[in-house]
Every structure is written in C-alpha cells, then in structure tokens.
Amino acid sequence: MQYDCVIVGGGFAGLQAAIQLGRYRHKIAVVDAAEGRSAYCRNYDNLIGWPEGVSGMKLRAAGRLQAERLGVRFIAGTAVTARRRTECFVLELESGEEITGARLLLATGVKDRIPGFRELIPCLGISVYICPDCDGYEVADQQVAVIGSGTAGANMALTLRHWTSRIIYINHETADVPGELLAQLAGQDIPYYEQPVAKIEVEDESQFRGVMLKDGTAIRCSKSFLAFGGNEVRSGLAEQLGAGLTDNRHVITNPRTKLTTADYVWAAGDVTSHSEMVTIAMGDGSQAAIWIHKSLIGTFDGRNP
Known part of the structure; x- marks a missing residue:
C-alpha cells in the first residue's frame, strides 16, 4: 500500500500534522518509535487548557487516538533509511519493513544530552527541566542547581537569573568556561563548582532535592536545570534525501510551507530551526500539513524552484 504521506515521528509536530492530514481525508501513516523529548517529560505546564500540567505521554496518547479516529495508521518502529523512487519515497524500518508514500514529513526531533543518572528521568518536567522558556517560571524564587557542561551550563545559569537569584552552576563535565562568562557568574552571585556530580538526591521518586559532588560536597536544592549542549539533531533521513542542513544539522525549511530543499x-x-516548544512544534505540524495537502491536490507544486 502506498500512502499519500508518511510522517516519521510521533511527537507533537508529527501528531498535529497527522490529525490535519487525516481531516483532509488523505491516506496517512505515522512511523512512531515512541521516544523523544515528549516521551520522557512528565509534565508540561505552559499549554493552554492544562493549568495543572499534562504529561507528554498522556498528550501523545490523546493525539494518537484523535488521529486514529480519522483513519491515520500508526506503525511502531524506527526508520533507518529513506530513498526516492520515481513517484514515491521508500522508508525502511529497523525490522526490515518497507513503507512507501507520495510525500514525506520528517518530524524526527532532537535527542537531549542527559547525564546517566537514572534518578533524573522521573523528575523531568516535575522538578528537573531543560528549557528555560518553557519552565523558567517553575523555579521562580527557588534554589536551583544548573547541572551542565562548560559554556552551555553557564549561559543557562545566567538566563535563569530572570526568575530567581538562588542559583548555583555545577560544571559536571568540567568543560572550559571562558573567563568572561565566569566573571558574569560572579557578578550575578552565582556560585560555580567545577567537578562531577557523584549522586543525585531525590524524594518521592520525582522530587529533586540536590546532589553530592565527587569531593563529597552536598548541595541541597529543590529544582534543577540540565544544560549540556551538543544535542543530537535527528536529521539523518533528511540528509539521505539530499535536504539542506544548517551548520548544527537542523533541517532547512521554507518558513511558510515547511518544505525542505x-x-x-x-x-x-x-x-x-525554531524555538523548541510544544506549541510551536504543533504549529509547524499544522503548517506543513496544509502545504502537503495542497501539493497532493495539485494547487502547490511541492518542488523547489
């Protein structure tokens, strides 16, 4: 069976596109590896209609059900290769299964660099955060430990100064921090520790309570932000198909249509390349779906000039 469009990625961009394309009554398949940022975030607090927050998986489950009611098919797996045939695209999954579609939407996301402390995962979105634009408000006036690496962590600590003055920065990977940034940290009264974290302290499974450093120093905090930089942009399929990438490997798209090169x-x-928030990802998905639909009915070419 050939689909009108195959969507790779079952996060919020992919789900929103699937719902929109389903409402256009196209034949749509979503390849969903059931992973990504939204799979491990336990609470989103900045979404309209969810003042008490909602978990990523709950929102994804609701989106999937909504798409399935519109006839969208979900295929569990990870797409490893993509190639172009004369009139379609062929995706091969890790299982060896092949899926074909006339159009392709890549919503493959980003993989964050998170240190390997198992205690951190249940805290994500509840007491440990990644995005200050999304969750800076959650740490207002609280004691916050930024656990990070080099410049990325230093910049995060300075950014959070907008919400709270009670910040420390732990350079877990002891990567270089330029003297100018160190001076800014000192000027904002942000204590700086350049040594690895040995242990994460958590209460009730999801409440961050502090860290113990390698030298035995114990630091008590109620919230934490992670800032390691070097996140993996999952643009490999786009690259296989010849789509242009930025220097940091984000996929280049037309700002209006979301068509790649x-x-x-x-x-x-x-x-x-966009502000990495749930609401913006959803908007991206809807915007891409509109132009995919136009290309399928012949009112938009779908090719680059």
Whole structure:
C-alpha cells in the first residue's frame, strides 16, 4: 500500500500534522518509535487548557487516538533509511519493513544530552527541566542547581537569573568556561563548582532535592536545570534525501510551507530551526500539513524552484 504521506515521528509536530492530514481525508501513516523529548517529560505546564500540567505521554496518547479516529495508521518502529523512487519515497524500518508514500514529513526531533543518572528521568518536567522558556517560571524564587557542561551550563545559569537569584552552576563535565562568562557568574552571585556530580538526591521518586559532588560536597536544592549542549539533531533521513542542513544539522525549511530543499519532503518540529516548544512544534505540524495537502491536490507544486 502506498500512502499519500508518511510522517516519521510521533511527537507533537508529527501528531498535529497527522490529525490535519487525516481531516483532509488523505491516506496517512505515522512511523512512531515512541521516544523523544515528549516521551520522557512528565509534565508540561505552559499549554493552554492544562493549568495543572499534562504529561507528554498522556498528550501523545490523546493525539494518537484523535488521529486514529480519522483513519491515520500508526506503525511502531524506527526508520533507518529513506530513498526516492520515481513517484514515491521508500522508508525502511529497523525490522526490515518497507513503507512507501507520495510525500514525506520528517518530524524526527532532537535527542537531549542527559547525564546517566537514572534518578533524573522521573523528575523531568516535575522538578528537573531543560528549557528555560518553557519552565523558567517553575523555579521562580527557588534554589536551583544548573547541572551542565562548560559554556552551555553557564549561559543557562545566567538566563535563569530572570526568575530567581538562588542559583548555583555545577560544571559536571568540567568543560572550559571562558573567563568572561565566569566573571558574569560572579557578578550575578552565582556560585560555580567545577567537578562531577557523584549522586543525585531525590524524594518521592520525582522530587529533586540536590546532589553530592565527587569531593563529597552536598548541595541541597529543590529544582534543577540540565544544560549540556551538543544535542543530537535527528536529521539523518533528511540528509539521505539530499535536504539542506544548517551548520548544527537542523533541517532547512521554507518558513511558510515547511518544505525542505528536497522536493516533496517536509520537516516540522525540533528537527528544524525554531524555538523548541510544544506549541510551536504543533504549529509547524499544522503548517506543513496544509502545504502537503495542497501539493497532493495539485494547487502547490511541492518542488523547489
């Protein structure tokens, strides 16, 4: 069976696109590896209609059900290769299964660099955060430990100064921090520790309570932000199809249509260059879906000039 469009990625950009394309009554498949940022975030607090927050998986489950009611098919798996045939695209999954579609939407997202402390995962979105634009408000006037690496962590600590003056920065990977940034940290009264974290302290499974450093120093905090930089942009499929990438490997798209530089290939969500928030990813998905639909009915070419 050939689909009108295959969407790679079952996060918020992919789900929103699937719902919109389903409402256009197209034949749509979503390849969903059931992973990504939204899979491990336990609470989103900045979404309209959810003042008490909602978990990523709850929102994804609701989105999937809504798409399935519109006839969208979900295929569990990870797409490893993508190639172009004369009139379609062929995706191969890790299982060896092949899926074909006339159009392709890549919503493959970004993989964050998170240190390997198992205690951190249940805290994500509840007491440990990644995005200050999304969750800076959650740490207002509280004691916050930024656990990070080099410049990325220093900049995060300075950014959070907008919400709280009670910040420390732990350079877990002891990466270089320029003297200018160190001076800014000192000027904002942000204590700086350049040594690895040995242990994460958590209460009730999801409440961050502090860290113990390698030298035995114990630091008590109620919230934490992670800032390691070097996140993996999952743009490999786009690259295989010849789509242009930025220097940091985000997929280049037309700002209006979300079409990539590869004909009939769209991209949406955090795999593209945008402010990485749920609401913006959803908007990306809807925007891409509109132009995919136009290309399928012949009112938009779907090719690059």
